[in-house]
Amino acid sequence: MPVVSNATNSGRALPRAGFALPWALVTPALGWTLLFFVLPFLAMGLSSLTAHDGGGFTLANYSQFFTDPSYWRAMVNSLEVTAIVTVISVLLAYPFAWILAEQVPERWQRLALMLAVLPFWTSYVVRSYSWLLVLAQNGVVNRALTSLGLVAEPLQLANTRLATVTGFVHFFVMLLTLTIFANLKQLSPSYRKAAADLGAGPIRTFLHVVLPLTLPGIMVGAFLTFVLCIGDYITPQILGGNNELLMPQLVMMQIGRRGDFPLASALSIILMAVVTVAYLACARWLKIERA
Numbered sequence: 001m002p003v004v005s006n007a008t009n010s011g012r013a014l015p016r017a018g019f020a021l022p023w024a025l026v027t028p029a030l031g032w033t034l035l036f037f038v039l040p041f042l043a044m045g046l047s048s049l050t051a052h053d054g055g056g057f058t059l060a061n062y063s064q065f066f067t068d069p070s071y072w073r074a075m076v077n078s079l080e081v082t083a084i085v086t087v088i089s090v091l092l093a094y095p096f097a098w099i100l101a102e103q104v105p106e107r108w109q110r111l112a113l114m115l116a117v118l119p120f121w122t123s124y125v126v127r128s129y130s131w132l133l134v135l136a137q138n139g140v141v142n143r144a145l146t147s148l149g150l151v152a153e154p155l156q157l158a159n160t161r162l163a164t165v166t167g168f169v170h171f172f173v174m175l176l177t178l179t180i181f182a183n184l185k186q187l188s189p190s191y192r193k194a195a196a197d198l199g200a201g202p203i204r205t206f207l208h209v210v211l212p213l214t215l216p217g218i219m220v221g222a223f224l225t226f227v228l229c230i231g232d233y234i235t236p237q238i239l240g241g242n243n244e245l246l247m248p249q250l251v252m253m254q255i256g257r258r259g260d261f262p263l264a265s266a267l268s269i270i271l272m273a274v275v276t277v278a279y280l281a282c283a284r285w286l287k288i289e290r291a
Helices: 002-048 061-069 069-103 106-116 125-134 142-146 162-184 189-197 201-229 235-238 245-257 261-286
Strands: none
Touching: 002 261, 061 069, 061 261, 069 106, 069 162, 069 201, 069 245, 069 261, 106 162, 125 142, 125 162, 125 235, 162 201, 162 235, 189 201, 201 261, 235 245, 245 261
């Protein structure tokens, strides 16, 4: 009887130990997320509902965004720049990823990928200032255009939307290339062979087989580009100057110039809401498929 009792007790203890182990492993990550994301987000949410002068709870910070044309314009500018950067980056990254996956020999692909991600090895701020020097009135581009006689006077390239988009695209093309390349490498050649056996040419095979199957990789890279681009402060500040106000710059202005943390919190939450809407719109393509 004691043996049976011990076996029963040990049988009951094993499930408890098996249940506690996963929680013990995930607790540090949950604690980190709670401490550095959930609690700061709740604090920011509470701050957004308070007045700048320390009064009670109010929705004035949110109403100010929708009633002030300059604030609304900053959001529109951010969405426009982000959309332009995402579209251009996809159009440039897909052919590049295709060449790396299909045309470059297997033994040279790792070297080609390493060369492709070299921009990631340089400081983000250094890259932005480098583009500022290239696009300046006495920069490389204007000197080349004037020396070739294509323009009589240097063009205003720096401190414009064009400069901001150029700096963003230079960085995000590589990010999109990696996601699309990984998707192309996972695509079995049998799909294209089957399409060819059914009479499909290269163009129809790409449009009806390859592109739909690699769409998840495109959408993942495009969503990452959207999130990183719409929340970036450095590149628009350095390359765009103050000629066009974007949402991150508007948030920093409330903190640096006015010290209005409640309004800055409200603008940040609105920006996060826009990112959430973008995620929900792309959610069907962002699911991780399991074999």
